[in-house]
Amino acid sequence: MFEYEFMVNAFEAATIVAVASSLVGYFLVLRGQTFAGHALSHVGFAGATGAVLAGISPLFGLVLATVLAGAGMGFLGERFQHRDVAIGIVLAMSLGCGLLFLHFFTAYATQATALLFGNVLGVEAPTVLALLALGSVIVGALATISRPLLFATLQPELAEAKGVSLRRLSMIFLVIVALATAASVQIVGILLVFTLMVAPAAAAQRVTIRLWPGLLLSVVLALVEAWLGLTLAFYTDWPTSFWITALGAAIYMVALLGSRQKHAASGMHEHDHHHHGEDHLMRGAVSGTGEVKRLSPRDEGIAAQARPLSSSSHEL
Amino acid sequence: MEALAFSDVTLELGGRTILSRVSFAIETGEFVGLLGPNGAGKTTLLRALLGLVPARSGTIRVLSGAPAAADASIGYMPQTRSSAVGSRLSGWDFVACAANGQRFGLPILDKALRFDVDRAIALVGGADLARRPLVELSGGERQRLLLAQALLGKPRLLLLDEPLISLDLNHQKSIVSLVSELNRELNLTVLFSAHEINPLIGVINRVLYLGNRQAAIGKVEQVITSPVLSRLYGTEIDVVHVGARVFVMAGAYEIERDEHRHDV
Numbered sequence: 001m002f003e004y005e006f007m008v009n010a011f012e013a014a015t016i017v018a019v020a021s022s023l024v025g026y027f028l029v030l031r032g033q034t035f036a037g038h039a040l041s042h043v044g045f046a047g048a049t050g051a052v053l054a055g056i057s058p059l060f061g062l063v064l065a066t067v068l069a070g071a072g073m074g075f076l077g078e079r080f081q082h083r084d085v086a087i088g089i090v091l092a093m094s095l096g097c098g099l100l101f102l103h104f105f106t107a108y109a110t111q112a113t114a115l116l117f118g119n120v121l122g123v124e125a126p127t128v129l130a131l132l133a134l135g136s137v138i139v140g141a142l143a144t145i146s147r148p149l150l151f152a153t154l155q156p157e158l159a160e161a162k163g164v165s166l167r168r169l170s171m172i173f174l175v176i177v178a179l180a181t182a183a184s185v186q187i188v189g190i191l192l193v194f195t196l197m198v199a200p201a202a203a204a205q206r207v208t209i210r211l212w213p214g215l216l217l218s219v220v221l222a223l224v225e226a227w228l229g230l231t232l233a234f235y236t237d238w239p240t241s242f243w244i245t246a247l248g249a250a251i252y253m254v255a256l257l258g259s260r261q262k263h264a265a266s267g268m269h270e271h272d273h274h275h276h277g278e279d280h281l282m283r284g285a286v287s288g289t290g291e292v293k294r295l296s297p298r299d300e301g302i303a304a305q306a307r308p309l310s311s312s313s314h315e316l
Numbered sequence: 317m318e319a320l321a322f323s324d325v326t327l328e329l330g331g332r333t334i335l336s337r338v339s340f341a342i343e344t345g346e347f348v349g350l351l352g353p354n355g356a357g358k359t360t361l362l363r364a365l366l367g368l369v370p371a372r373s374g375t376i377r378v379l380s381g382a383p384a385a386a387d388a389s390i391g392y393m394p395q396t397r398s399s400a401v402g403s404r405l406s407g408w409d410f411v412a413c414a415a416n417g418q419r420f421g422l423p424i425l426d427k428a429l430r431f432d433v434d435r436a437i438a439l440v441g442g443a444d445l446a447r448r449p450l451v452e453l454s455g456g457e458r459q460r461l462l463l464a465q466a467l468l469g470k471p472r473l474l475l476l477d478e479p480l481i482s483l484d485l486n487h488q489k490s491i492v493s494l495v496s497e498l499n500r501e502l503n504l505t506v507l508f509s510a511h512e513i514n515p516l517i518g519v520i521n522r523v524l525y526l527g528n529r530q531a532a533i534g535k536v537e538q539v540i541t542s543p544v545l546s547r548l549y550g551t552e553i554d555v556v557h558v559g560a561r562v563f564v565m566a567g568a569y570e571i572e573r574d575e576h577r578h579d580v
């Protein structure tokens with residue numbers, strides 16, 4: 001299938017977008033803002049169709065609208081971001097506006113379908129380059145803020161006390177989400193961005209409770225989703241976006257069932273100890289081989305060094 | 317040696333006076349309970365010590381400097397801490413997020429920081445909790461990890477804001493004895509806010525009681541008395557002793573206990 005240039009372009013574009021959006025998605029899921037992210041893509045629909053009406057590039061309108069909406073949501077703060085009704089109304093209204101804009105430009109019906117459901121097989125070389133630039137900005141920006149973002153996500157009060165500006169961080173993050181949304185729209189369209197961004201990340205968080213393995217797995221699953229989706233589309237002639245969403249759903253279901261079963265079987269999370277062990281290979285003498293026991297030799301070693309309170313055993 | 321001191325300090329929030337011309341000092345190595353009814357200003361006082369609420373007048377000294385300057389040597393456990401409850405991340409990652417978490421860049425910890433995280437977790441006996449997802453931990457277990465977070469960076473002063481909220485009696489006891497051991501073994505100065513005095517009786521060195529924009533500091537038997545509390549509550553208060561326990565009553569109404577219920 002790689003003898004066709006459009007397939008090569010499609011694979012390149014999908015790879016870039018899968019990496020960027022799954023990393024962003026990991027934090028989106030962690031922060032419980034997936035619905036806000038979903039809404040951002042719909043605002044993008046109004047932006048893109050409005051841009052067409054105004055005679056400018058739909059991609060520009062898309063990016064502008066999502067970035068402004070992202071910054072606005074971040075500015076309005078935590079409370080707004082969890083107000084599902086308000087976000088839902090913005091989402092619906094954006095779709096409505098987009099519809100109105102399209103109404104004035106009936107000639108753009110195919111473009112509307114591409115916007116709504118994606119058209120990855122129609123991606124051309126310059127778009128791939130644009131996506132590469134956009135993807136680099138997204139990953140670079142996320143890498144820069146990821147440490148305080150994690151802190152602010154898990155411990156906002158403490159982060160604030162240590163000088164982290166929660167509002168500024170939230171705005172920057174949602175702008176990054178907006179950019180990732182704009183990139184994903186090129187592949188799966190506005191209505192389906194959710195699967196590419198959220199499904200791999202949510203599945204990864206079901207499988208591992210460790211941060212870095214989770215991020216890595218999120219990327220791997222997104223790549224599987226995108227590459228397999230394209231391949232299946234090529235051989236079945238069904239829409240790529242269908243396959244990507246179907247695979248996203250399947251991956252999440254498997255992760256969910258898998259974690260349920262494992263949970264029922266063991267009641268513990270022993271698989272994750274290995275990762276924990278890997279993080280700590282630095283102490284050769286005390287570090288075990290990542291053994292899956294309740295208290296590994298490593299922990300006892302640390303406990304002996306660190307714990308002045310030898311006798312009591314604080315059971316909770 | 318003095319660990320922290322308020323001299324003639326007035327604190328305001330949004331134009332409202334929370335504490336008015338309050339003075340007290342706490343010595344290094346002391347375990348002090350910070351008591352007072354809801355809204356008395358316990359959280360505000362702790363935040364002032366962190367440099368998050370400026371003094372309207374008077375001076376605050378923390379570890380012989382101005383607040384904020386001493387930031388790194390203060391371990392802080394904030395009062396509101398519900399946001400991470402549903403997270404599927406491990407307890408270890410949760411504690412680790414606070415290790416220099418304010419710096420830009422990737423959340424990668426160097427050896428020294430990883431060791432510090434392990435040390436803090438070991439100090440609270442949380443090695444098992446560190447391997448479980450936060451979402452599956454009980455309130456008391458989570459509280460333990462929060463305490464570990466406050467111990468990162470080897471602080472000399474611990475400011476703990478209501479660590480006993482929504483814990484049952486056993487978990488309350490276990491947290492109090494854990495903090496008490498940390499206080500003694502590591503010679504940490506501890507300021508520990510609570511609604512109710514009973515879990516802290518016999519453990520704390522002194523009590524700092526807030527109310528009516530005033531403060532009183534002293535031994536439990538000096539402060540938890542009818543005249544002192546009547547002044548702080550601005551109403552007639554009776555203090556009833558039953559064995560080792562103390563009940564603070566306004567008429568037939570038990571104040572501290574009722575305050576506590578609000579939050580549970």
Ligand SMILES: Nc1ncnc2c1ncn2[C@@H]1O[C@H](COP(=O)(O)OP(=O)(O)O)[C@@H](O)[C@H]1O
Pocket residue numbers: 329330331332334352353354355356357358359360361
């Ligand atoms: N931003 C604010 N502006 C004005 N008043 C505030 C603000 N935040 C808190 N307060 C008020 O300050 C008082 C002290 O609050 P706080 O320190 O949280 O009390 P405590 O921790 O003892 O329950 C309360 O009456 C509260 O309503």
Ligand SMILES: [Mg+2]
Pocket residue numbers: 358359360395477478
């Ligand atoms: Mg408070």
